[in-house]
Amino acid sequence: MKDNIFSAHAQHERPLSSYLSQDVQELAISAARAESLDELEKFVGGRLVETIAAHRRELPSLGQPGPPRRGVGVFREIAPGHRVPTTRIFLTLPVSGEPEVLGWWPDKADSELNVSNQAFIDRIGGYDELQKQPDDVAKEYYSTLDIWVLDDVSLGASSVGLITYADLTQDEIEAAVSDNSLRDLFDSRRSEAEAIVAAIRDQMINFYEKELPAELVARAEANRRRLESINALYNTLGLPASWKTPEPKIVPTPEPVSPVQGLAVRPRWRLEPVSYEDILGIIRLWSNAVETYPNAFRGLVEDRVSDLLAATLNATTSGAGREVYSRGGKTDIAIRADVLGEANGPASIFICEAKWVAGNDDVTSAIEDQLMRYVPVAATSTVFLALSKNTDFLGAVDSIRGWARRVPGYLRERESSVEGWPIFTFELPDIDGVEMDVAIATVNVGPVPRTRRQRNENKTV
Numbered sequence: 001m002k003d004n005i006f007s008a009h010a011q012h013e014r015p016l017s018s019y020l021s022q023d024v025q026e027l028a029i030s031a032a033r034a035e036s037l038d039e040l041e042k043f044v045g046g047r048l049v050e051t052i053a054a055h056r057r058e059l060p061s062l063g064q065p066g067p068p069r070r071g072v073g074v075f076r077e078i079a080p081g082h083r084v085p086t087t088r089i090f091l092t093l094p095v096s097g098e099p100e101v102l103g104w105w106p107d108k109a110d111s112e113l114n115v116s117n118q119a120f121i122d123r124i125g126g127y128d129e130l131q132k133q134p135d136d137v138a139k140e141y142y143s144t145l146d147i148w149v150l151d152d153v154s155l156g157a158s159s160v161g162l163i164t165y166a167d168l169t170q171d172e173i174e175a176a177v178s179d180n181s182l183r184d185l186f187d188s189r190r191s192e193a194e195a196i197v198a199a200i201r202d203q204m205i206n207f208y209e210k211e212l213p214a215e216l217v218a219r220a221e222a223n224r225r226r227l228e229s230i231n232a233l234y235n236t237l238g239l240p241a242s243w244k245t246p247e248p249k250i251v252p253t254p255e256p257v258s259p260v261q262g263l264a265v266r267p268r269w270r271l272e273p274v275s276y277e278d279i280l281g282i283i284r285l286w287s288n289a290v291e292t293y294p295n296a297f298r299g300l301v302e303d304r305v306s307d308l309l310a311a312t313l314n315a316t317t318s319g320a321g322r323e324v325y326s327r328g329g330k331t332d333i334a335i336r337a338d339v340l341g342e343a344n345g346p347a348s349i350f351i352c353e354a355k356w357v358a359g360n361d362d363v364t365s366a367i368e369d370q371l372m373r374y375v376p377v378a379a380t381s382t383v384f385l386a387l388s389k390n391t392d393f394l395g396a397v398d399s400i401r402g403w404a405r406r407v408p409g410y411l412r413e414r415e416s417s418v419e420g421w422p423i424f425t426f427e428l429p430d431i432d433g434v435e436m437d438v439a440i441a442t443v444n445v446g447p448v449p450r451t452r453r454q455r456n457e458n459k460t461v
Contacts (some may be wrong), residue, residue: 120141
């Protein structure tokens with residue numbers, strides 16, 4: 001049984017627009033993940049209507065009331081110290097379509113709708129006054145949450161019903177026979193419920209037929225601009241749009257000879273330096289697109305940024321994956337390469353950690369708590385993708401590098417094949433003699449200057 005149907009709580013805390021948007025979130029991600037213009041054309045064109053149809057929830061509707069049922073109601077106090085029993089009379093309306101959406105409030109309704117516990121809410125002065133009420137009033141509020149509930153029923157073709165009830169004393173039952181008061185109460189509630197269901201249907205139709213297609217097209221067009229800019233960049237480099245780097249290569253790390261005769265030492269592997277440079281080059285090209293359209297990325301959480309980078313790596317490098325387990329935890333992105341001649345299959349040889357950087361703690365967390373903690377011994381080639389919203393990006397770069405030098409285990413640094421992304425070397429804790437290379441990949445996702453004054457200010461920072 002599900003209560004809080006059509007209540008003030010649903011009106012204020014469970015907007016239908018939020019439910020519908022979350023329900024199709026994967027579609028929005030798909031629109032932003034197409035990795036070629038041909039794929040994008042298919043998605044926006046012929047597949048769009050059928051894709052939305054496959055994710056569309058069935059519109060709910062209410063049928064004719066089923067036969068009345070009765071049960072035991074709560075005792076009612078009619079005078080101090082005098083309580084009488086009541087009989088609970090149920091009204092059940094069969095639900096067809098998607099019953100789950102009835103637990104959400106149509107927040108874009110054209111007309112004002114009454115919540116199921118409207119009389120109580122009006123009496124206390126509004127929903128915002130609820131937290132100020134004494135315990136006895138709060139207890140009364142909770143008793144209003146089941147005025148309408150969803151529950152399993154068996155009414156014709158419907159397996160779910162929308163149910164309301166009234167508790168009547170014997171005198172009230174006898175009076176209702178002649179004055180139709182119970183019928184009037186149920187008719188009023190049913191009328192209000194049908195108005196809410198109609199508003200839910202209208203909002204769903206508008207969402208699936210107007211709002212969602214417009215949002216998907218907008219996301220796809222933004223992705224189109226990104227892909228076109230990347231293709232244009234490839235053209236300036238003399239590379240085809242389908243350019244991919246070779247599969248990452250690996251080399252064995254030297255192992256000490258075991259003093260115990262007959263004991264085989266399992267080889268360990270690491271990323272070949274040339275492959276490491278290739279991967280850094282891909283991430284630099286991807287970062288150029290981010291810096292070209294910073295507004296499209298600035299509001300994303302770190303996981304979504306990693307999703308987009310992983311999609312690029314998947315398209316350009318063999319073995320890229322998302323949330324690959326290594327050394328007892330999860331890492332942002334790992335790249336695997338097959339260990340030729342080994343029955344154990346692919347080995348994790350590279351890890352990338354993306355983080356929005358606002359201070360020293362973010363840098364320490366990324367390197368010490370994430371890369372050092374989760375990196376397998378094999379994956380000693382890593383990238384720290386440091387995303388900065390700072391308007392003074394050059395100052396932010398200096399700060400990020402300075403904070404990285406303070407991380408315990410820092411040994412030295414050198415230039416990489418990507419200008420402006422030095423490689424810092426750290427000694428891994430608890431593993432004698434094993435070093436980890438971390439490319440400090442700083443990405444400018446700060447606001448774009450819109451006025452001449454803003455541009456001049458940025459130049460003088």
